[in-house]
Amino acid sequence: MTSSPEAVSQFLSIAAYMGGLCFLLAFMLGIPRLLGGKAWGRAKNDPFESGVVSQGGARLRFPAKFYLVAMFFVIFDAEALYLYAWSVSVRESGWVGFFEAVTFILILLAGLVYLVRIGALDWAPEQLRRRREREQQHN
Numbered sequence: 001m002t003s004s005p006e007a008v009s010q011f012l013s014i015a016a017y018m019g020g021l022c023f024l025l026a027f028m029l030g031i032p033r034l035l036g037g038k039a040w041g042r043a044k045n046d047p048f049e050s051g052v053v054s055q056g057g058a059r060l061r062f063p064a065k066f067y068l069v070a071m072f073f074v075i076f077d078a079e080a081l082y083l084y085a086w087s088v089s090v091r092e093s094g095w096v097g098f099f100e101a102v103t104f105i106l107i108l109l110a111g112l113v114y115l116v117r118i119g120a121l122d123w124a125p126e127q128l129r130r131r132r133e134r135e136q137q138h139n
């Protein structure tokens with residue numbers, strides 16, 4: 001097995017990267033353990049946010065709509081990232097890249113239309129929506 005200078009250089013680069021990564025990890029985990037406070041107390045173990053002692057438990061139940069909106073956000077955020085990367089390389093990708101981006105947008109648009117049609121984005125319960133429709137018909 002012959003080792004060319006390029007292969008050795010690449011190996012040393014990866015080794016230096018991994019060594020730096022291990023050093024940074026050890027530094028970030030070791031320094032707080034060495035310099036951190038050692039005293040324990042009842043007040044130190046209480047969780048707080050912005051200096052305010054929390055009220056109630058952390059295990060609150062949220063409706064599934066909150067999680068649906070979070071998933072929609074992630075999906076459309078990924079779309080924005082993809083389109084940003086595409087816009088940076090639009091000259092290199094040419095017409096093929098353009099049609100791929102249009103196809104991607106159309107698929108996500110079809111998904112959004114589907115979500116609107118099934119009512120996944122409706123926050124009001126069905127009964128409340130019916131009551132509002134009846135009130136609008138009477139006015």
